[in-house]
Amino acid sequence: MDLKALYSISYGLYLITSKDGDQINGQIANTVFQISSDPPTIAVSINKQNLTNDFIKKSGLFAVSVLREETPISLIGQFGFKSGRDMNKFADVNYRTTPRGLPYLVDDALAAIEAKLIQDVDAGTHTIFIGEITAAEVLKQGNPMTYAYYHQVKKGSTPPSAPTYIKKNERRNGMDIYECTVCGYEYDPDKGDPENDIEPGTPFEKLPDDWVCPVCGAGKDAFEKID
Ligand code: FE
DSSP states (O other): OOGGGGGGSOOBOEEEEEEETTEEEEEEESOEEEEEETTEEEEEEEETTSHHHHHHHHHSEEEEEEEBTTOOHHHHHHHHSSOTTTSOTTTTOOEEEOTTSOEEESSSEEEEEEEEEEEEEEETTEEEEEEEEEEEEEOOOSOBOBHHHIIIIITOOOOTTSTTOOOGGGOGGGOOOEEETTTOOEEOTTTOBGGGTBOTTOOGGGSOTTOBOTTTOOBGGGEEEOO
């Protein structure tokens, strides 16, 4: 069995939100899909350990923000690698709420969809929530972020099949690539970290001491050199 076969399945990237009373939370998920059109229903798969899973079960509601390609990697990190149990993930985020009070992103969502839970399916580590759509809005024109785009472009790595691919151990300028041991983000000195004012051509060793992983917020000491 070659589980790499699963890598060829395509996905998008979404912010899934819910609430518990007046508390709101959200997380990144790649598994959202439409199930039927009459009535319009969608499904999403959410890890049982996540706070959003608890909130969806309590409120019977979830909302989807469809992320665009330009979504900053830091926003994905904020919602994808941190827990709402420790922080309010929406504290510094521009959001509005759906008719039933679920948050959705204003700046980086192409569309927002609200759904009322009609069934949840126990799927081992995850719950599959099926919801009937109760509100939907197109917010922007643009390209939706695919999971592949997120990995290949936003993380700065290039697939070997691409003409621009450079083997990691044959880097120009002799600068090493470092990988975050928490989330797998790769710091590529050729690209720097422009979202955080690190210019292309900055070696890892020259990053400021207070620089953190743009995805998960881990410090420099969480990084390891890739050989
Ligand atoms: Fe990280």
